[in-house]
Amino acid sequence: MFEYAPAPESRSVVDIAASYGLFINGAFEAAASGGAFKTVNPASEEVLAEVAEAGTEDVDRAVAAARRAFGPWSELPGAERAKYLFRIARIIQERSRELAVLESLDNGKPIKESRDVDLPLVAAYFFYYAGWADKLKYAGFGPEPRPLGVAAQVIPWNFPLLMLAWKIAPALAAGNTVVLKPAETTPLSALFFADICRQAELPPGVVNIITGAGETGRTLVEHPDVNKVAFTGSTEVGRQIARSVAGTGKRLTLELGGKAANIVFADAPIDQAVEGIVNGIFFNQGHVCCAGSRLLVQESAYDEVLSSLKRRMATLRVGDPLDKNTDVGAINSAAQLSRIRDLSEVGSSEGAERWSPPCELPAQGFWFAPTIFTGVTQAHRIAREEIFGPVLSVLTFRTPDEAIEKANNTPYGLSAGVWTEKGSLILAMADKLRAGVVWANTFNKFDPTSPFGGYKESGYGREGGRHGLEAYLA
Numbered sequence: 001m002f003e004y005a006p007a008p009e010s011r012s013v014v015d016i017a018a019s020y021g022l023f024i025n026g027a028f029e030a031a032a033s034g035g036a037f038k039t040v041n042p043a044s045e046e047v048l049a050e051v052a053e054a055g056t057e058d059v060d061r062a063v064a065a066a067r068r069a070f071g072p073w074s075e076l077p078g079a080e081r082a083k084y085l086f087r088i089a090r091i092i093q094e095r096s097r098e099l100a101v102l103e104s105l106d107n108g109k110p111i112k113e114s115r116d117v118d119l120p121l122v123a124a125y126f127f128y129y130a131g132w133a134d135k136l137k138y139a140g141f142g143p144e145p146r147p148l149g150v151a152a153q154v155i156p157w158n159f160p161l162l163m164l165a166w167k168i169a170p171a172l173a174a175g176n177t178v179v180l181k182p183a184e185t186t187p188l189s190a191l192f193f194a195d196i197c198r199q200a201e202l203p204p205g206v207v208n209i210i211t212g213a214g215e216t217g218r219t220l221v222e223h224p225d226v227n228k229v230a231f232t233g234s235t236e237v238g239r240q241i242a243r244s245v246a247g248t249g250k251r252l253t254l255e256l257g258g259k260a261a262n263i264v265f266a267d268a269p270i271d272q273a274v275e276g277i278v279n280g281i282f283f284n285q286g287h288v289c290c291a292g293s294r295l296l297v298q299e300s301a302y303d304e305v306l307s308s309l310k311r312r313m314a315t316l317r318v319g320d321p322l323d324k325n326t327d328v329g330a331i332n333s334a335a336q337l338s339r340i341r342d343l344s345e346v347g348s349s350e351g352a353e354r355w356s357p358p359c360e361l362p363a364q365g366f367w368f369a370p371t372i373f374t375g376v377t378q379a380h381r382i383a384r385e386e387i388f389g390p391v392l393s394v395l396t397f398r399t400p401d402e403a404i405e406k407a408n409n410t411p412y413g414l415s416a417g418v419w420t421e422k423g424s425l426i427l428a429m430a431d432k433l434r435a436g437v438v439w440a441n442t443f444n445k446f447d448p449t450s451p452f453g454g455y456k457e458s459g460y461g462r463e464g465g466r467h468g469l470e471a472y473l474a
Contacts, residue, residue: 004317007324009111014098016105016188019050022058022211023194025065026204032057037213039187042108043321043330043365051187054210059179059219062208066150066177067225069205074147074175078134085130085172087200092123095196099189103161104321106188108330108366109284111322121446122165125464128448129169132469136174139466145473147175148251149227154217154241155190156233157183157332158287158388164190166452166463167230168207174472176228177206181220183233184213185333218244226250228472232289235386235412235457253461253471255289255453257386258414261407262292262443263397263429266301268419272441274308277392280417280443282316282328282370286390287336289458290415292443294383295372295394296403302396306374313370314357328390331366340368340389347373347382352393378409386412400425404432413455417443436462 019036021028035053040046054062073081092099099122100114107114136145151171155163160182171178182190194209210216214237221229222244228251231241235256245252262280264273280292297305321329331337348354352373361367368389376383376393383393397403407416416435418426430438436454439445446452451467453459461471 004325008320009101009104009322009324011101011105011322014101014105016049016102019052020187020191020211021052022054022062023191023207023209024058024062025208026198026202028194031055032061037184039106039185041105041365042332043362045365048106049188051191051211054181054212054216056219058210059216059223062179062210063150063220063223063225065205065208066179069203070147070149070177073177073203073206076175078136081172081175082130082133084200084202085126085133085169088196088202089123089126089130091196091199092119092126096123099161099192101322102192103189104329106186107157107160108321108332109287110326110329112324112326113284118159118162121448122161125165125169125448129173132170132466133173136469136473139469139473141470141473145174148472148474149176150225151176151178151228151230151472152220152223152226153178153180153230154221154233155180155182157186158284158289160186161189161193163232164193166232166468170463170468171228171472172206174469176472179208179210179220179226181210181212181217184211187211221245228252230471231255238459251471253453253463254459255461255463256414256457256459257412258289258291258454258458259294259384259386259410259412260290260292260415260417260435261294261296261433262417263296263403263407263419264298264301264305265420265425266298267421268301268441269421270301270304270308273419274305274312276417276419276441276443277309278312278316281392282390283444285328285331285368287332287388288444290437290444291388292415292417293387293392294407295392296397296406297394298403299396299398306394309372310355310357313372316357316370318359318367318369319362328370331368331389334366336388337366337368340387340391343382343385343387344371344391347376347380347393350380350382352376352380352382378406384410400429404429408432408434411457414458415439415454
């Protein structure tokens with residue numbers, strides 16, 4: 001493999017404070033309980049900052065601030081709300097280098113993904129929903145759609161800033177106010193966004209950001225003065241939230257786990273398909289709800305696909321997330337690394353054959369080499385359970401009907417991919433796959449105009465596109 005000289009991005013472009021408070025009513029405040037936790041760089045285990053932990057009293061203050069701001073904000077003409085969203089989008093673009101470095105430091109993802117994928121999409125979602133703010137009556141949800149009120153939003157650690165944009169942008173465009181809780185392992189970009197809100201002169205209380213762990217999130221979603229709950233995360237937590245809001249009248253959208261099938265037919269362009277396979281499972285270290293973690297290959301193409309995939313995996317560079325040459329960064333936390341290791345051991349113990357390319361992992365931090373399992377059957381746990389890491393299970397099929405049956409044999413239904421030169425086969429497969437998103441001859445492509453969401457245990461509701469407004473309108 002050709003050796004690249006190190007090309008690290010400078011950490012000096014972003015200023016990380018030693019400690020952060022809660023962003024309530026347009027200002028940073030200490031937690032009433034005085035509680036705090038540390039956020040670390042998963043690539044080095046270095047403590048980046050101390051962050052306030054919100055308790056019940058803090059959640060009450062944040063929701064009350066959002067409630068006070070709701071009346072004036074919702075009564076603003078849509079064109080005026082749009083100005084704030086456009087302003088936020090422009091500031092995100094102007095400060096994108098800072099945000100990309102911060103995201104890679106706090107999350108562990110490669111800087112080229114933060115810089116070239118996450119940040120452009122974050123700005124695009126705010127631009128897109130800014131355009132909708134004065135056109136809500138044309139969105140197809142009635143002639144006089146109304147905002148719901150206060151939205152409680154809980155986001156995960158895999159795409160901290162992008163998930164923030166997915167939730168905050170449509171909520172504000174529709175006239176709602178927000179209390180958002182980022183994941184406890186990746187709070188920094190959300191707190192940085194709070195400063196962007198101040199820079200954009202967003203009215204106090206329209207966006208409030210509280211930090212903490214699961215108990216903080218539970219307190220927020222169960223708060224009686226919240227009108228809408230939006231959650232992205234694990235299916236287990238999603239079930240708990242659904243139970244907690246049942247019968248309360250709160251609107252709920254859930255975007256949960258996945259175990260996507262990436263289906264490769266023998267007539268597919270193999271080199272292109274292999275790039276899609278790699279992008280489907282090793283992008284963002286496999287920390288993707290819609291990751292193509294099950295590869296279904298038509299038997300007649302199995303040997304060619306597997307040899308080409310192994311050859312491509314041998315070129316992947318694992319290491320410093322701030323190095324622009326890095327393809328696979330650090331696992332987000334020690335807890336997630338432990339889960340990936342445990343399920344990988346289960347895969348080996350159940351008889352699947354494990355393979356990883358030669359890969360020297362750094363001594364410090366949380367790391368896992370890109371891994372594939374062959375000889376996998378539908379009965380293997382690694383083919384059924386979401387690993388949420390850079391681990392791919394490879395299965396085979398003979399006919400399209402068999403591929404459909406295997407792809408749908410999962411409690412999840414978030415996404416799928418189909419690789420073939422036949423357009424008619426793509427359409428036929430897409431019609432039968434129980435997945436919210438089906439990619440054709442590509443994978444992991446997102447656009448603010450396109451709705452995203454799942455079936456079954458992958459949740460319900462849609463985010464993105466015109467459909468993403470519906471969850472925030474009465």
